[in-house]
Amino acid sequence: MERRNSDMERRCRRLKNGRPGEGPVVYWVSRDQRATDNWALLWAQQEAIIQQKGLLVVFCLIPEYLGATSVHYAFMLNGMAVMREKLAELQIPFVLLEESPHEILPRFLRQIDAHVLVTDFDPLRIKRQWKQQLLKDVVAPVYEVDAHNVIPAWLVSDKKEYAAYTLRPKIQRLLDDYLTELPELRVHPFGLGYSGDFSQLPCRTELGITQQKVLDLIAGEVAGLDAAQLFVNSRLAEYAENRNNPCIDGQSGLSPYLHFGHLSPQRLALLASRSELSGEKIEPFLEELIVRRELSDNFCLYEPQYDAFAGFPEWAQKTLNEHRNDPREYVYSLQDLEAGETHEQLWNACQIDLVRHGKLHGYLRMYWAKKILEWTSDPETAMEYAITLNDRYSLDGRDPNGYTGIAWSIGGVHDRAWRERPVFGKIRYMNEAGCRRKFDVPGYIASVLSK
Ligand code: FAD
Ligand code: FO1
Numbered sequence: 001m002e003r004r005n006s007d008m009e010r011r012c013r014r015l016k017n018g019r020p021g022e023g024p025v026v027y028w029v030s031r032d033q034r035a036t037d038n039w040a041l042l043w044a045q046q047e048a049i050i051q052q053k054g055l056l057v058v059f060c061l062i063p064e065y066l067g068a069t070s071v072h073y074a075f076m077l078n079g080m081a082v083m084r085e086k087l088a089e090l091q092i093p094f095v096l097l098e099e100s101p102h103e104i105l106p107r108f109l110r111q112i113d114a115h116v117l118v119t120d121f122d123p124l125r126i127k128r129q130w131k132q133q134l135l136k137d138v139v140a141p142v143y144e145v146d147a148h149n150v151i152p153a154w155l156v157s158d159k160k161e162y163a164a165y166t167l168r169p170k171i172q173r174l175l176d177d178y179l180t181e182l183p184e185l186r187v188h189p190f191g192l193g194y195s196g197d198f199s200q201l202p203c204r205t206e207l208g209i210t211q212q213k214v215l216d217l218i219a220g221e222v223a224g225l226d227a228a229q230l231f232v233n234s235r236l237a238e239y240a241e242n243r244n245n246p247c248i249d250g251q252s253g254l255s256p257y258l259h260f261g262h263l264s265p266q267r268l269a270l271l272a273s274r275s276e277l278s279g280e281k282i283e284p285f286l287e288e289l290i291v292r293r294e295l296s297d298n299f300c301l302y303e304p305q306y307d308a309f310a311g312f313p314e315w316a317q318k319t320l321n322e323h324r325n326d327p328r329e330y331v332y333s334l335q336d337l338e339a340g341e342t343h344e345q346l347w348n349a350c351q352i353d354l355v356r357h358g359k360l361h362g363y364l365r366m367y368w369a370k371k372i373l374e375w376t377s378d379p380e381t382a383m384e385y386a387i388t389l390n391d392r393y394s395l396d397g398r399d400p401n402g403y404t405g406i407a408w409s410i411g412g413v414h415d416r417a418w419r420e421r422p423v424f425g426k427i428r429y430m431n432e433a434g435c436r437r438k439f440d441v442p443g444y445i446a447s448v449l450s451k
Helices: 039-050 070-089 101-111 125-137 164-178 221-234 236-242 255-259 265-273 279-302 314-322 334-338 345-357 362-374 379-393 400-411 432-438 441-450
Strands: 012-016 025-028 055-060 094-097 117-120 142-145
Touching: 012 125, 025 039, 025 101, 039 055, 039 117, 039 142, 055 070, 055 101, 070 094, 070 221, 094 101, 101 125, 125 142, 164 279, 221 236, 221 255, 221 265, 236 279, 265 279, 279 400, 314 400, 334 345, 334 379, 345 362, 345 379, 345 432, 345 441, 362 379, 362 400, 362 432, 379 400, 432 441
Parallel strands: 025 055, 025 117, 055 094, 117 142
Antiparallel strands: 012 142
């Protein structure tokens, strides 16, 4: 009898009891779109082996996801084709259904008499809504595995954390125990465990082109792991020094692979912590990758209004309300902002960078969002515009990091009060002059317009 792996067990929680079917264990992949280093898939295979059942991976493709464009879908589906290849090598079938999960999965699971349903954790509202609906209609037991955080979000904290400094000790206390080597997925010994076919279901067989570049990146878990290894070997050493300078390629550039789940954050953290670099070179990167990223999941998990004014801390709502009627020197429409047509060249260059290259350097993202607060009529409009533009253009958009990063910039989430000023109140202020003190602004503008 296969012994249960405790490292897997503690990353899994049961969402629903149910009647286990005679068919395969089903992993409904959504957030963590990879075969390698995927705790949800590992747990599903362990369950299937213990119960001597088949194993199947299913993805539900919807046409409209949080403002995603065809570029984002191309990157995602290219990456999914790589995952399907990896699964096939291990005799694990993959099915893509073209319908909302809560619509199609109950029918699909009944048809194959699924043994259990395994899902991956995602704090976003749309995912929670899908799951709430699913739990009503699915007969089989349902389990959820956090395959995205090194320490499962519901374990590291049971409440909305105030800031990085309140979450950091809770992470640090558990990190040595959770930052472990991940087991290997095995060739599945029990096949699919279903003899029927899926011809009556909205299946789609053609996915993406694995070697096609999207926004200069090859998608998927193979390219993602290569990019991670390359960053750790060649640029991690200078990360602490270069990461806040948009004129230097100092950040990892790995966020699209992390967003689409092509790269496991735990694998990346292991690669970084195992490099022969000294602690003070590695720590600043792990602080962002683990503390900051898991703080974003914590915010989206425990703050239902994570993308709205109501999600801001009390002090921020108060100060923004006190300055709600301050005169705005400039007020721009969403169209002005989208076209990068404001009075400030640096901001326009940021927007052009975002639109043309699908990404914006982390330091400039703060400045970019804060100007939207300054140049719109009210904080609610600022949130709406910043989220719309970030989700529409950023390859790593539509992510807990994005909603939290925007709420930090506009609404002081996880930040403290600063010296009071018009429009911003006590929200931390940033402007072009501040950027000029930090890096070569003309050089950045020229580089964007020349690319
Ligand atoms: P690196 O500096 O190499 O960091 C590696 C990884 O650590 C990142 O990929 C990310 O997973 C994590 N990380 C780094 N900085 C942060 C941070 N401040 N908060 C949370 N996690 C972090 N990140 C997104 O993934 N998607 C977004 O849509 C997004 N929108 C943002 C909007 C604003 C206004 C702000 C201020 C930040 C936003 N961030 C977003 C967070 C951060 O800027 C990006 O994660 C980072 O710049 C991505 O580039 P990188 O992978 O090269 O980062
Ligand atoms: N997840 C799904 O389960 N189905 C989809 O059709 C889908 C489309 C999609 C498009 C762009 C994008 O950035 C993400 C998308 N996701 C989809 C979500 C994906 O799982 C994300 O990486 C995570 O949800 C991040 O929170």
